[in-house]
Amino acid sequence: MGLDEPWILQFVHYFGQVTSGDLGRSIISNRPVLDELSEALGPTVELVLSALSLAVPLGITLGVIAAIYRGGMLDRAIMALAVAGISLPVFWVAYMLILILGVQWNLLPFTGRLGPIWTLEGLQGLALPALTAAFTLVGPIARISRTAVLETLYAEHVRLARAKGVPEHKVVVKHGLRNALLPIVTLVGLQIGHLLGGTVIIETIYAWPGVGRLVVGAIMNSDYATAQGGLLLMACIFVAVNLIVDLLYSTLDPRLS
Amino acid sequence: MTPTGTGQSISPRSAKRRRRAKGGVATAMAVAILAVIVGVALLAPVLAPYDPYEVDLSAALQPPGSAHLLGTDMQGRDLLSRIMYGTRLTLLTSLTALVSGSVVGALLGLAAVFFPSSDAVIGRLLDILLSFPAILFGLALGASLGPGLLPVTIALSIATVPEVGRIARAAGLTIARQEYMQSGRAIGLGKTTLFFKYLAWNCMPTIFVFLTLRFGFIILLGAGLNFLGLGAAPPAAELGVLAAEGRNVLAFAPHVATYPSLTIFLLVLSLNVLGDVLRDKLDKRLL
Numbered sequence: 241m242g243l244d245e246p247w248i249l250q251f252v253h254y255f256g257q258v259t260s261g262d263l264g265r266s267i268i269s270n271r272p273v274l275d276e277l278s279e280a281l282g283p284t285v286e287l288v289l290s291a292l293s294l295a296v297p298l299g300i301t302l303g304v305i306a307a308i309y310r311g312g313m314l315d316r317a318i319m320a321l322a323v324a325g326i327s328l329p330v331f332w333v334a335y336m337l338i339l340i341l342g343v344q345w346n347l348l349p350f351t352g353r354l355g356p357i358w359t360l361e362g363l364q365g366l367a368l369p370a371l372t373a374a375f376t377l378v379g380p381i382a383r384i385s386r387t388a389v390l391e392t393l394y395a396e397h398v399r400l401a402r403a404k405g406v407p408e409h410k411v412v413v414k415h416g417l418r419n420a421l422l423p424i425v426t427l428v429g430l431q432i433g434h435l436l437g438g439t440v441i442i443e444t445i446y447a448w449p450g451v452g453r454l455v456v457g458a459i460m461n462s463d464y465a466t467a468q469g470g471l472l473l474m475a476c477i478f479v480a481v482n483l484i485v486d487l488l489y490s491t492l493d494p495r496l497s
Numbered sequence: 498m499t500p501t502g503t504g505q506s507i508s509p510r511s512a513k514r515r516r517r518a519k520g521g522v523a524t525a526m527a528v529a530i531l532a533v534i535v536g537v538a539l540l541a542p543v544l545a546p547y548d549p550y551e552v553d554l555s556a557a558l559q560p561p562g563s564a565h566l567l568g569t570d571m572q573g574r575d576l577l578s579r580i581m582y583g584t585r586l587t588l589l590t591s592l593t594a595l596v597s598g599s600v601v602g603a604l605l606g607l608a609a610v611f612f613p614s615s616d617a618v619i620g621r622l623l624d625i626l627l628s629f630p631a632i633l634f635g636l637a638l639g640a641s642l643g644p645g646l647l648p649v650t651i652a653l654s655i656a657t658v659p660e661v662g663r664i665a666r667a668a669g670l671t672i673a674r675q676e677y678m679q680s681g682r683a684i685g686l687g688k689t690t691l692f693f694k695y696l697a698w699n700c701m702p703t704i705f706v707f708l709t710l711r712f713g714f715i716i717l718l719g720a721g722l723n724f725l726g727l728g729a730a731p732p733a734a735e736l737g738v739l740a741a742e743g744r745n746v747l748a749f750a751p752h753v754a755t756y757p758s759l760t761i762f763l764l765v766l767s768l769n770v771l772g773d774v775l776r777d778k779l780d781k782r783l784l
Contacts (some may be wrong), residue, residue, distance in 0.1 A: 292720065292760075322775070323766065323769050323770060324762075324766060326765075326769060327705055327713060327762055327765040327766035327768075328762055328765075329717055329720055329721065329724075329737075329740065329758055329761050329762065329765075330717075330721060331721070331724050331740055331741070332722075332740065332755075332758035332759075332761075333753070333757065334764065335740075335743075335744075335751075335754050335755075335758065337746055338604075338747065339747060339748070343521075344749075360729075369748050372601055395749075408636050433629075433630040434630055434632075436630055437630045437632030437633070437718075437721075438632075440632060440636065440721075440725065441724060441725060442723050444725060445744070453518060454725075455636055455640075456636070456725050456726075458640070459639050459640045459644075460726060461634065461642075462639065467636075467640040468640070470639070471637050472782060474630075476634060477627055478628070478629060478630055478633075479628060482628065496638065
């Protein structure tokens, strides 16, 4: 392994290996780390994407409703829920969902991935982990959507739209929300990073065979090659997501390109 | 602040008063909850009814009752006492991390303002730190140093540095434009005085409010790392560890996981409410 070399040489060595697709072998399973990671990547992406598809529409809707009824009961209720949602530990959300939906009502399984996403079993197995992950996202998205929409709703062009008789729902969606998308997209991009962190805990609780669980297991077993590879992969995903968000800016706001 | 300009809305006075009243109640409750939790954590050795490490297998997994107010865990240890000591440990690690991380972050951010030639280097350094999710540092340190409270504290500290640095830099840029900075320079004050007494001192409110908001996040992150087993080793009482211990008995003794989690929730919630109120009072544009 070259552990007797100076660390800078070790790093150059490791870097050379990584660029040629060799992440070493797991000392637990004696399989190439790359194989283990590519198997784990699918379930994690599945989890992240389904959580996003639940949380983004819900969060934006709640934020827009709160902005429309600014200062009213609905606004305060939604914002109180959002703060509470932000303050909940992820593992407790998972526990509550398991207890209520899994154990008490016996509606959904919580024993890991039961199959590919296009099968019924797969969807059922995905439901609770995805709900847990989505739950942690709704609060921040609702808060930023409310702030962003509020800022645009009092802009001159929205006043003009109202004055010329555009229906209120069109004012809110086309003139308010459309112009508020930039900060929302930025936040969602950042939240994907936090979500990757959150999935580590969620995957561990639900025995979901993703990257996060692989990394935690590897750390516990001092399986350095796997832990290193997994962390490298997560960092790469995060950087890639940020890049995509940056590229989206010019599509969302043509003035920026 | 008085609403000015055309873009501002002018809300009815009654609504404003109601908001202020509601903010007052929420703030008071948040402060009260915080005071109780911190007080109990400080006085844990005095207040705890039992030894948090005393095993009594005959009293295992008792539900909350008169002998054990919050029940007992799998090894019959009193949950209330464990939570009291756990809160102590949780607060200690996250506060240590917050303070150390914010001192480094604030110094970096302000140095970037004060010494413009260093802005590029410090700015990039903060960007690099910002570009990784905080939990990755925890996992990476856990991987290289092995599980323990020290790696978790270091990870939480590193997670604090870039965000505080960014806020300090933004706050410093507005302060640096103020006339008193120029006046101070003109009357020949030393760089140390200018930096600490003029620049840093005036950035303190902004940084402090941001730290209130950040503290909750740091506590959640630390609890998460401890929950995963990367922090305190099992016999130790730490809120995340306690919540993890309740996992295997969740179905028939949910109190073991619930009360530690509830403590974390109340702590973080009151910090977030307090931070929001303080931020509204200060300046919304910076944070």
